[in-house]
Every structure is written in structure tokens, then in C-alpha cells.
Amino acid sequence: MMILNLLFVSLTATLALTSVIANPLPSGADQINAELEARGDWHYPKTHRVIVGAGGKFRYDPEYVSAKIGDYIKFELRSDEFVLGSVPVPPGTKHFPTKVFKVADDKPHWFYCGQTGHCADGMVFAVNPPHKGNTFHKFRETAKSSGK
Template identity: 35%
Template sequence: MFFSAILAAVLPIAALGAEITIQVGPNNTNTYSPTNVTAAAGDVLTFEFVSGNHTVTQSSFKTPCDELTFANGSTGLDSGFLPANSSTTTMPTYKVLVNDTTPLWFYCRHPGHCQQGMVFAVNPTSNETFAEFQAAAKASNETSTSTSTTQSSGSTTATSSSASATSTTSKSNAGATRLGSAGAMLSAIGVVAAWVL
């Protein structure tokens, strides 16, 4: 019975795919490392904020330095500003569950960072490459990040946490899902399954 309870509690977590860690601001730079990844549905992207004051904000390939806004007015994922100090041991993180293999595009909305090339891509294609996305960001003269981009594909989920706070805001409309809500749901399913077993 005890083993069944443990198995039921862990089973929902095991259903998630691989965890891919992306550092935000490594070595006090305005970069993501790595700059792009290939992820499968079910993979979890863990953005680890290691220095500076940055965001992970969803954009589109065509407008890399503008927050993604859908036709219904909702916006894509945005971690909000998560300041980090490289001398601390606990870094803020922002987790994103990838729902499908649709390309996803992100940037830092701190003024000037996107224009310096601080962008990130998930599943870029040969038709829409990371190099082209970053070049478009660097060519952007805008310092505002409020211009809208309309899109209507995919779905997204994410979770942010820091040493002092956890955010559970949920968005599910852009290729990934915020894990704050999804993680709580998976834990609840595990507890219920443990009682049934």
C-alpha cells in the first residue's frame, strides 16, 4: 500500500518529458544560454535567472522585441522581472511546459536588452532560424515593448518561483503552459490516486 501511494504521487510528475535548463544573464551578460533549444511536447523549460534583472517574454518571429498579443487580446508568457544576484545560492526560476513542437520566440523586455540580441527560441525551423530572429531583434530601433502582434496557434504554460515567492498565474495559448498551475494539479491528482490505491 505504501509503495502504491508513493507511485501514485510520483506518476504524474514522471509523465512530464525532459527538463531543459536555460540560464538567463549568465556571467553578467544580456544573454540566454543556450540561445535556442529543440524541445518535444511534454518537455519542461527551466529558465534560471543567474544575474541581472531580466524577463522571459514571449514574442513572435516577425516582431522579436514586442510582447506577443493574440487576436482575443490575451498575451503570451511573461515571467515579469526576476532580479538575480550571482552571489546567492538560490536563483529565481521560471518553468514552461512545452505543449507541442510549434516554434516559440522569447526576448528580455528590459529596455535595450532585446536590441542587444537578448532573445531565445524553442524549435526554430529552417524557414525561421534563430540567427534571423536575433538579427531582426538587433535591427529593431524600438525601445518600447508594447506593440501588439496577433497570432492564434499553439498553447503555452509556465511557472515562476524565487526564494521568497511563487507565481501561479496561468496562460495557455501559445505552445507551452505555465507550470505553477499544472504542477499543483499534478500533485493533487497524485494525492487522490494514492488514496484510491
């Protein structure tokens, strides 16, 4: 039995070594990796968590995020006053319904709550709002004056 175990370990090591020899790294692989790292335009997608209606408040938390292309915005509905699709959030829920938005470009994206009166209370959200011109604060003030 011990000889079989030794033979198995030896065979496994030989197969692993064979795959390394059969699939060597291409010449210049270190240079390719260095060039990719030097460009600096790659990042792992990040998920930005946004809480909607926590504590019964008519707001998104945070109210805006700066996101890169490929990032995700995960909206988590925390109040029974909100409806995701046609499913209301039951009171006492521990696992909240979510909706995910994938950031496809670096343009501003504007969101508001469609429940009557919530938009007028300033319940709005933005992805990549500009710092000048049509800012997040202008968007919120416009929403408040909308009467919706």
C-alpha cells in the first residue's frame, strides 16, 4: 500500500512538471505584464452599495458616487414604502431586495424615486455628477421643485 501511495505521489509530481514544460511562458512575458501594469487603465470592477430608504427616510445613502466604467451600483431597498418591480418590501425583512446598475460609460447618470412625493422631498441619486454646470445639488433642487 505504501508503495502505491509513493507511486501515486511520484506520478502526480511528474504530470505537474510535464505541464509546466509543455506550456512554458512566452518569451517576453515579464515585459508584457510590465507594459499592462504601466498603462494603469485596468481596474477590478467595484460594487458601490447604495441604501435606499433606510430608517424610513426618503433618501439614497450615499446620494451620489464616483464610479469607473465596469463598476456596479447595487441599490438595496430598506423600507416597505418602496417597491422593486411589483414586489413590496415586507416589514422586518433581513434580506433586502436589490437592483444592480452597471456603469457603462463615464457620463453622469441621474436617478430619482418614483413614489409620489419622494422626488419632491429630494430623494435623488447620481453616478458621476459633474462638479460644475448641472451638478448634483442643482439636480436635487430641481427635483424638489418638481412637485412629484
